[in-house]
Amino acid sequence: MAKEKKFVTWDGNTCAGHVAYMFSEVAAIYPITPSSPMAEHVDEWAAQGRKNLFGDTVLVQEMQSEAGAAGAVHGSLQAGALTSTFTASQGLLLMIPNMYKIAGELLPSVFHVSARTVATHSLCIFGDHSDVMACRQTGFAMLAEGSVQEVMDLSAVAHLASIESRVPFINFFDGFRTSHEYQKVELIEDDDVRDLVDMKAVAEFRQRALTPERPMAKGMAENPETFFAHRESCNRYYDAVPAIVEKYMAAISERTGRKYDLFTYYGAEDAENIIILMGSATEAAREAIDHANANGKKYGMISVHLYRPFSVKHLLKAVPANCKRIAVLDRTKEPGSNGEPLLLDVKDAFYGIQNAPLIVGGRYGLGSADVTPTMILGVFENLELPQPKDHFTVGIVDDLTFTSLPKKEEMALGGKGIFEAKFFGLGADGTVGANKNSVKIIGDNTTKYCQAYFSYDSKKSGGFTCSHLRFGDTPIRSTYQIKTPNFVACHVQAYLRMYDVIRGLQPGGQFLLNTIFEGEELVNFIPNNLKKYFAEKNITVYYINATKIAQEIGLGNRTNTILQSAFFRITEVIPVELAVEQMKKAIVKSYGKKGEDVVNMNFAAVDRGGEYKTLAVDPAWANLPADEAPLYDEPEFITNLVRPINAQNGDLLPVSAYKGIEDGAWQQGTSAFEKRGVAGFVPTWNSENCIQCNKCAFVCPHAAIRPIVMTDEELAGYQGESIEMKAPATMKGMHFVIAVDEKDCLGCGNCADVCPGNPKKGVALTMKAYDDSSDEAIKNASDWKYFMEKVTSKQHLVDIKQSPKNSQFAQPLFEFSGACSGCGETPYVKLISQLFGDRQMVANATGCSSIYSGSIPSTPYTKNAEGNGPAWANSLFEDFCEFGLGMVLATKKMKARINALLTEAIASEQTPAEFKAAAEKWIEVQNDAEGSKAAAAELKPMIAAGAEAGCSLCQQLKELDHYLVKRSQWIIGGDGASYDIGYGGLDHVIGSGEDVNVFVLDTEVYSNTGGQASKATPIGAIAQFAANGKRVGKKDLGLMQATYGNVYVAQVAMGADQAQCLKALREAEAWNGPSLVIAYAPCINHGLKAKGGMGKSQAEEAKAVECGYWHLWRYNPALGDEGKNPFQLDSKEPDWDKFQDFLEGEVRFLSLKKAAPQEAQELYDACKEAAQRRYKSYIRKSQEDWSL
Secondary structure, X not given: OOOOOOEEEEEHHHHHHHHHHHHOOEEEEOOOOOOHHHHHHHHHHHHOOOOOOOOOOOEEEEOXXXXXXXXXXXXXXXXXXOEEEEEOHHHHHHHHHHHHHHHHOOOOOEEEEEEOOOOOOOOOOOOOOHHHHOOOOOOOEEEEOOOHHHHHHHHHXXXXXXXXXXXXXXXXXXXXXXXXXXXXXXXXXHHHHHHHOOHHHXXXXXXXXXXXXXXXXXXXXXXXXXXXXXXXXXXXXXXXXHHHHHHHHHHHHHHHOOOOOOEEEEEOOOOOEEEEEOOOHHHHHHHHHHHHHHOOOOEEEEEEOEEEOOOHHHHHHHOOOOOOEEEEEEOOOOOOOOOOHHHHHHHHHHOOOOOOOEEEEEEEOHHHOOOOHHHHHHHHHHHOOOOOOOOEEEOOOOOOOOOEOOOXXXXXXXXXXXXXXXXXXEOOOOHHXXXXXXXXXXXXXXXXXXXXXXXXXXXXXXXXXXXXXXXXXXXXOOOOOOOOOOEEEEOOXXXXXXXXXXXXXXXXXXXXXXXXXXXXXXXXXXXHHHHHHHHHOOOEEEEEXXXXXXXXXXXXXXXXXXXXXXXXXXXXXOOHHHHHHHHHHHHHHHHHHHOHHHHHHHHHHHHHHHOOXXXXXXXXXXXXXXXXXXXXXXXXXXXXXXXXXXXXXXHHOOHHHHOOOOOOOOOOOHHHHOOOOOOOEEEEEOHHHOOOOOHHHHHOOOOOEEEEXXXXXXXXXXXXXXXXXXXXXXXXXXXXXXXXOOOOOOOOOHHHHHOOOEOOOEOOEEEEEOOOOOHHHHHHHHHHHHHHHHOOOOHHHOOOOOOHHHHOOOOOOEOOOOOOOOOOOHHHHHHHXXXXXXHEEEXXXXXXXXXXXXXXXXXXXXXXXXXXXXXXXXXXXXXXXXXXHHHHHHHHHHHHHHHXXXXXXXXXXOOOHHHHHHHHHHHHHOOOHHHHHHHHHHHHHHHHHHHHOOOHHHHHHHHHHHXXXXXXXXXXXXXXXXXXXXXXXXXXXXXXXXXXXXXXXXXXXXXXXXXXXXXXXXXXXOEEOEOOOOOOOOOOHHHHHHOOOOOEEEXXXXXXXXXXXXXXXXXXXXXXXXXXXEEEOOOHHHOEOOOOHHHHHHHHHHHHHHOOOOOOEEEOHHHHHOOOOOEEEOOOOOOHHHHHHHHHOEHHHHOHHHHOOXXXXXXXXXXXXXXXXXXXXXXXXXXXXXXX
């Protein structure tokens, strides 16, 4: 009796992790997007006790870097355990040295790679083949998949073939497009492949393992007379690989009914024009070929699976006999090469063959650029030209070097009977999570096929998301974003004026809007172009106030479940009763660990999803005039580049748009032009209750609330409330306003939460519902514009470093970032920019802080009125400290040159006396921040005048005059970079003695890649790779670095003590040597249980210090030089009785009770004991006698 097929709704990463688990005994891993979920699944399954093919669980070890992971894989293999890893992009490149060793030593292993762009002129976390192509020379075999089902089927082939052949494999598929695409796929289970495992080869592998009982030496050094011949001895193993892979492909094909070959042909048997490619675009190519061949064409395609070893014999066998022309498509770019890798391999295969076809090549899909069947048809049309274009590009407009093929109008070729739905959401509003649940509900409970894919902008939570869902009765092959939806849901009403949310919505389609408006107010709010489209295309329009419902239920801004329920009720893609039942099951599974109250609130959300209404579409709307295009007074750079990209139209920009910025350089301050207006609630100021403390501005993650100080003349242009300044004395009599930039606010509520207000009258800030189109909102936006453009900064009137209050009179030179609402990190980054931004250099580690600090097109770092501001750059994750040190070394060298030139000028009799005096003054004060500013201001005009007059020495100085002001060098990274992958560099740079300031944003997890454990994660906390709670304590990075003696070190928590935080930053920057400041930063990954969530992030910092979870201290070497104890403990004696309450106030700790109920209290106690031991060590440190 044939085995009944079992289907699951999984993404590519889950499929790869599932198969890897079967064949692995050890997994050494390190998180990197988009591969991390593979390792996370393996870790979770191991924690649950799942058995592999060998009857055991997989031992998962998180390492400190990808290089470390590869080293651990290598060692584990040599010790006799079948070992796998999961990686992508720069992470894969860090493994290359060990990959040569693993392959050279013929160790069977599989590296599962969700192929991702390698950072070049900019960082791109999305998919192409540039990473795997950089490994084709390592000796690893390379197996490619093009769909989620292929990942399920062929990942097993990689493991089976590696075991038998002894050759290690890279098993790769397209990052995001396949790794994160959900599909309904047939499940491969242990028993489907168990009998295919070559257990004799496994036994031989174990026999070769290093052991003292059969001692061998491996990894020897070898000399010229033997190395070459010895290296060639491996050839027979590689020669055998294609046949071995072919054998296992045949076995999988027989068992699944899906045919696989090393080179799989699809299309007309007598095709004259074919394309050759690999990866997810092969699925879109099938749709193109089906369409063309049904209309009389004879097209074909070869999908490459085994790329290395490259079997010429098998390739030639797959090419149709009639083939006259071939287009080879590569998803990578190799500048300077005569063609990309696959093209060169195919050309080589046909070299010397009589009547070989004409072969051309092209590039497509870099950085996950969409590849549609229409684009593939364009490739075929190019092949049919008398002289096809070679070295072409697909899907872009290259109007500089003219490589691009002509763009064609998109056609819907995704197959008949496919229902397509698009959902526009706001990051962290739950839209993506709800749609993952929706597709699983449909896939797991009906016979329908389904697909889900999710696109994002580069912001963290609070950014743009678009979910693409397809459902149908036949398999879905459309590996590209939806162009012609049947249903569109817009979960953020502001999007109606920001994005083309109805582009491609099919006639007779359905549109759902989440809005606070009803009736005539709603009709007036909807832009004319939408109303016109609704009328012309016969669109049924629904609306619901999910925002209000969520507030009533207690879900805050989480509207996802309400809108998911509305979707099922409106579309009836499955019976509503079934949808409701399965949604509630999914809620229990997803939120059960968070408590019964969360489950019940989401149940209520499901039930209230039926409260949508239908908007009557007036046929007269078809005659409405077009909306007036808004006019902006802004730089061309914003109009021509920033706005189109922000509107999700970046794919329409031609190559020439980037002329002059080919190196990736981007103008600062572009985020100020976004004005998204996406907050549900914003703060409103009550002037009568305000005590002018500026605490609200101090803690704002997005610099969207600021104290404005006006003169009488400036006040005259403002129509609104203000209060008289009482202090400081230099501002007395001026006029004070707390201004809110409602359009850039994300509505976290931290400002209102920290507001002390007037003890007798109450708080000065309260949160109110935000209506972007209201008269009040329009006036407030106008007021903000006035403040920014007409009111000058008064920071020169006070010492901005003297107090938290004074610091907020300084212009933030970091504003409106893409960070999460309520982010615990950005208030620190903003504060540093206020204190030192006009002379600040920033070397930023890759991670959350690099993404919100610099993602095209948004740059939150900005300039002051003089045009000065932070110069920011990101290199890599692992080298951020060395990168920053390099900046210091360059500055040091250039300043030495200035010193030499000025000394030469001083010695010259021709140099004017005033120039000599200014030069001597600068030499004297060059290492003093304020002194160098004044000296530079005096010297620069003289240098400019001399250069203009033809003085060669002045001309050299003019080239270097931007080094005159002492720079403030900051090196910023998260705990993953600082405690783990970049720790070696951090330690070296701090040990260099150079004047650098390292700032660590400690969220205690890898925030950017999804919340994996780091060495900063405390014992007992649940994180990815610590599914049952972390069992090892947190590293005391600060105390470790303090042992150098000449390093300024501090631990801060702004929400606990603003003054201590400010003082630490001031002292760190003033110290002429290395400094390290570690800042506690609550993160969305922590799961704050307090009502308001991340709107309580500042309060959470205060609680952490109060209970002893986090400690405030400073180690100032300057005090040691005076014979005083450098260590100062700033925390008060903790209230240890509140420690467990603090832990249970965060999901990362509370969920331990469900994940490991027997051990939860033991781990809580261990966490508390670790904190107590650490506090006592600080007490002892503070009592040291440093007298001389």
